[in-house]
Amino acid sequence: MPRYLDLRFRLATLLSIVIIGMVAALYELNRRAERQILAQVEAQTAQLTMALELGLQSISTSDYLDDFIQSRRLAPEQLQRVRRIAVVDANGLVTDSTSRAERGQRIAPPTDETLVAEGDPLAAGAAANGLARTIFIPFQALGRDGAPERNYVVVTISAQTLADTIALTSRQRLWATGAALLAALAVAVALVWRFTQPIGELIAATRRIESGDLTVQLRLNRRDEIGLLAARFNAMAARLREVRELEERLNQAERAAVVGRLASGIAHEIRNPLNFINLTVDHIRARYAPAEALERATFERLTVAVKDEIARLNALVTNVLRVGRPATLALRPVKLGDLMAAVLHVVQSKAETQQVTLECADETRGRPIEADADSLKSCFSNLVINAIEAMPNGGVLRVRIAEVADGQSVQISDTGPGIAPDDLARIFDPYFSTKDTGIGLGLAVTRQIILDHGGAIDARSEPGQGATFTLHLPYRRQPPA
Template identity: 35%
Template sequence: PRDLVVPVKVVGDTLGYIHVRLKIDDFTEPIRRNLYLRLFSTLLIFSGGLVLAVIISAHYVSPVVRLAHAAENVAAGDLSQELPVEGKDEVGRLTRSFNEMIVRLRQNRALEEAVRENQYLTHLGKLSSGMAHEIRNPLNFIGLAVDHLDAMTEGKGGEGEAEKRQVIGRIKEEIGRLNELVTNFILYGRPPELQRAAVRIPELVVGVLRLAEERLQAQSISCRTKFGDALEIHADPDMLRRALVNLVGNAVDAMPNGGTLSVYAGPRPGGRYSVVVEDTGIGIPAEDRERIFEPYFTSKVSGLGLGLVLTKKIVDAHGGEIFVDSTPGKGTRMEISLPGGAAAEGAPG
């Protein structure tokens, strides 16, 4: 305690004294305790908030993260993802919808695989039927011709020998058809493997036309050729020869009653090299023009419908393009454009 004495004066005279005794407590300890209590309360509230945030994160954020990872796996093609459904809140509803989506995707994939397998079997059936038909006819002819070869020359002298040579020529032609059929079938089933070399297109064209000479004469088809500068291009000669054989063969097939076959080859502006095969045959109907490069599509009585498909594959492998222009009843123009040498003016066609 502390004593305080205060004098009482009036006009300079001291009339008396006031004695005050003060009892002052020490507040330092209560203030310190209050400070510690506030600090503890703050830490307790912060810790409780942190624990609550962790609980909320585990309940809401973690399932969303798992859902995002599962969605990434599904986008990569893994449909085996399926997440446990926890609760009936928004996250649970989202997880349930995700699982239902996965089930539908699995069903769609199974359906697509079934459709693909059915299409494959359908194509295989058409291919097998076409192969059997195409092979059976030449084999039947060859078998009958071989059986009658000796009878053809018996007692006929020179006339019989000429007939025999004609039949042997037909046999060779049918064997060539069989070989061409099998080769096209084998090449269609695998991507072209180019063996590039320096190639002069006019020489290839002349060789192909020489092979078709007998058919051209038999069907009264006249042939016209025109070649530009005989530049060399870097290409696979065997593959290009096969493509030209297919184009020329189709043109001849389109003119059973005769006509004109025109083949032009030469450089084009822009560093390209062009080969044009044009006929005056029956032409291609407008509704079939978009389908001529589809496998197994053909408007012929015989054939597998692989010739133009293989031709396009060969042209694409060379970095080229193929263009079709046809008028029913007037003829068809097929043009192959390939990467070539320098452009030349006055190209044919």
């Protein structure tokens, strides 16, 4: 039996994998965003530091800032974000600036927001002007009177790249979070469908069984509780089918038993009157036959016809009484080929009337078997007559008698319309007949006789391709165990 995994364990495992995957993806995205922002901050800090150094170094030279910066031959990216550098004295006068128009101008003194504390030139104090930040970095210098005074290096630096990076990473995190939520929702929907869809199939199958369709089978290739439930459901449906078949067989057996008892009772009541009628006909033939030849011939023909019908009715009564009862067989050596030849000779005129060709092949080389000749002759006659009647528009009836391992086989085939599959399964049942005038005892009695001989009989047929009955008879009947 396959090993089934707990449904709760599988569900918890799948949800854990989804959650861990989402957390890991968001964590990695945050790490990348932090690295990008940190790189931008470091680049901006480096350029701010470079601008401060240039401003302080230019004080000790006679060059203006723009000329001094050009003389340093800096790479463009080193001051890419710096918009201006200026040196301002204690009175707010711009003594030097990268903007020539600003030189000699006065600017507003620094505020607490724009002033960076001394000794901490990289502090975050600054004022934002749009996406540019202006920073005042104080330093001590000697005034004209030789007294120390506070001057400033003013740096305006662009915050556009950093702002773009922050905005970009924020959008990325937002989109990633949304995508993770959508992915989680999709996984949840898929899980719900996966675990509820088989339940829907199970409900539909249950409704079919409730309506009487026991052929339903669930095909769920799952290794969890739902798969186990489907397997149990299929086993239950199979068991219900078996129970229904047993009930049908039991009902058929009960009906057959009732009909059999009724038929046996009627047969007993009919047999005695038939014997009396038969004896009476014999008496009439002997005592009251007309003297005139033509009338005597007519009289003989009619009395023979009456006796034939009495014999047919007596045989029918015998069949009714014989169904289901072990026969008393008069066993003696019998050549099946000779027995079949006698049967075919009797039905020759009937076959010619229906344009049926009779073919017989005896491959036993005259080897006899131990059997009751009269009983087997009755079986052969029944099968041959049925085959001829199955070909009202003509055809071929083939008989083949051959030796097998422990006995002989008799195969009787016709080229008629064949037997329907549903009828083929019941063809040996007592009181089952496909003929409008039959009572369904011929094949049942035939089967009983073959079984009494220790043999077997089977029928094969395909619609439109005729039917074949095969009898297997042992050389010697084995005594019952």
